[in-house]
Amino acid sequence: MGKDDFFVKRNIYLLYAMTFLQGMVFYGAISTLYRQAQGVSIFEITLIESISFALSIALEVPWGVVADRIGYKRTMIFCCWVYFLSKIIFWQASDFGGFLAERVLLSVVIAGFSGVDTSILYLCAGQERSQHVFGVYNSLGMAGLLTASAVYTLFIGENYRLSALLTVFSYGTAALLSLGLVEVHPAPEKKEAREPFAATLRATLTTPGLLAFLLAVGLLTEVHQTVTVFLNQLQYERCGMGSTAIGGVYIAATLLGLCGTWSSAVTRRTGGRRAAVLFTLAPALACIVLALTDRAVLSVGSIWLLRVSDSLFQPFQAQLQNRQVHTANRATALSIHAMILDTVAIGSNLTFGALAQWDLRLAFGYGTAAGLGALGLFAYWRRKTNLV
Template sequence: MSKRNLRCMYAIALLQGMVFYGPIATLYREAQGVSIAQITLIESISLALCILLEVPWGILADKLGYKNTMVACCFLYFLSKIVFWQATGFGGFLLERIMLSVVTAGLSGVDASILYLSCSGQDSQKVFGRYNSLQTAGLLMAALVFSLFVGDNYPLAGLLTVLSYGAAALCTLGLTEVKPPAPFSARLTLEVLRQTLSHRRLLLFLLAGVLMSEAHQTITTFLNQLQYARCGLPDEAIGLLYVAATVAGMAGIWSARLTHRTGKRGTALLLYGGGTAACVVLALTFSPLPSICAILGLRLCHTLFQPFLMELQNQQVTTPHRATALSVHAMLMDGVGVGTNLVFGALAEVNLSWAFWFGGVLCLAGLALFFKWYSSRPQG
C-alpha cells in the first residue's frame, strides 16, 4: 500500500472540492448572461467531447503513466478555473467546459486506478469513500466561506476557486507511479473496446450506474437552485442549504458499512429507491421543507452510491490496461449523459416538475437494470 499516494490524492480531493461558487453555480452563470437551456446545452457539448476523448486519453494514460497524466490534467484543471473566473456569455463558459472535458476525459479512470492500485485493491470501497468524502469536505469549507464572507461577490468566489485548484495541481507533484507505463498497442485497445461492447452484463451495470448519477448531477447541481427559487427562498438560504447538502455528501465514508449490513441488493434497493422517491417529491411540491428534504435525500443516496459503484466497476476490470478499460466505460456512460442532459434542459424550460419526473424515471430504471445485472452474475 502506498500511503504517500493516498495522502496526496486525499489532499487533491479536498482542494478540488473547494468550489467557492458552488452554492450559486447556476445563478453565477445566469448573472453572466447564460440561460438554463444554454447551461444544459454546454453540459451536453462537454459530455460529447468527453466521449470523443475518453479512449484516446485512456490509451495515453496507460502509455505515459498515471502520475504524469494526473499532473498534466490537474494543471489544465487549474487553467480552466481561470477561464471560468473571467468568462462572460455563452462563448466564455463553453470554452471553460471544453477545457474541462479534456481534463475529465484525462482523469477518467486515472484517479480511481491510482487509488485502487495504491491500496492493492484492499478495502477499496473505504478508500473511495474517504476520497469522495474529502471532496465533499472541501465543498463544505468553500460553502461556509461563501456564506460567511463571499455572499453576492461572484468574482471573489471565482478567484478563490482558482487559488484552490492551483494548490491541488501542486500536490500532484508528490505522487509516485503505481505501475510502469504500458506500450501502446492498437490491437489491445480495440480488444478492450470489443470486449466491453460485447459484454452484455457489463453494459447493464454501466447503464444502471449512469442513470442514477445523471439524475443526481443535474438535479443537485442545476435544478435544485431553480426549485429553491420557485419556493421563494433567498440567496442566503440557498447558500446555507448548499452547506447542508455538502455535509450530506460526506456520508460516503459509511458506504462500505451500509453494504456490509444490507448486502449489494439491499444497498441498491435503498439508494435507487431513495433517489426515485426524492425526485417524485420534487415533482409534486412547491413548498420549501419537502423540497429541501428531497434534495438532501437525493444527495445522501448518491453519496453512499458512488463508492459502492466504483468498487464494483473496478472489480470487473481484468485487463492490465486499466485506464483504457475505465475510459471505455466512461465513454459509454457519457454518451447516455449527453441525451439525459438535453432532455432535462428541454423539460425544465417548459415545466420544472416535468424534469423532476424524468429524474424519477431514470432512478427507477437504474434500479431495474441493476437487479437484472445482479441476478445474471455467475453462481458458485
C-alpha cells in the same frame, strides 16, 4: 513500514488532499445563478454540459490509451494543470462562449482523470480496502465543497467574481500537489508487448451485464448531478427561498455528502442487493416529491435525500466497476466505461434542460422515471453477474 508501503500511502494521501482542494468550488452554491447573471439561460447551461460530455466521449478512449502508455502520474499532473487553467477561464467568463471554453477544457480533464485517479487508489488500496478508500476520497471532495460553501455564505455573499477567484487558488494548489505523486503504472518498455486496443475493447464490452450496469450508474449519477447542482436552485426560488437560505441549505447538503465514508459499512450491513435497491428508489422518491411540491421543507429534504443516496452509491459502484475490469489496460477499459456513461449523460442533460425550460416539474418527473429505470437495469445486471 517498507518503501513500497510508504509510496502507497503517499499516493493515497496526496489524492485525498487534491480532491479536497478540487472540491473547494466557492461558487458551488450559486453556480446556476452565477451563469445566469452573465446572461446564460438554463437551457444554454445544460447545452454547454451536453457539449462537454460529447467532447469527453471523443477523448475518453484516446486518453485511456495514452494514460496506459505514459503512466498514471504524468496523466494526473497534466490534467491537474489544465483543470487549474479552466478555473482561470471560468473566473473571467462573461458570456456563453467563455463558459463553453471552460467546459471544453474541463472535458479534457474529465477524460484524462477518467479511470486514472480511481485506478491509482484501487491499485494502492487493493480490492478489500478499495470501497472504503473510494468513500473517503469522495467524502473529502464533499468536505472541500463544504468548506468553500461556508466561506461563501459567511464572507462572500453576492460577490460572485470573488468566489471564482478563490476557486482558482484552490485548484492551483492541487496542481502543485500532483507533482508529488509516485507512479504505480509505469509506461511499458517499447519492446514489451502491448495488448491491442481491439482486444481491450472486446474484453470490456463482452463482460456479462456490464452495459446494463453502466446505464444504471449513468442514469443515477446524472439525476443527482443535474438536480443537486442546477435544478435545486430553481426549485428553491420556486419555493420563495432567498440567497442566504439557499447558501445555508447548500452547506447542509454538502455536509451530508460526507456520509460517503460509511458506504462500505452500509453495504456490508444491508447487503449489496438491498443497497442497490435503496440507491435507485431514493432518487426516484426524491424527484417525485420535488415534482409535486412547492414547499421549502419538502424540497430541501428531497435534495438532501438525493445527496445522501449518491454519496453512499458512488464508492459502491466504483468498487464494482473496477472489479469488472479484466485487462491489463485498466485506464483504457475504464475510459470505455466512461464513454458509455458520458453518452447517457448527454441524453439526460438535454432532456432535463428541455423539460426544465418548459416546466420544472416535468424535469423532476423524468428524474423519477430514470431512477425506476436504473432499478430494472440493476436487477438484470445482477442476474447476469451475481456480484452482489
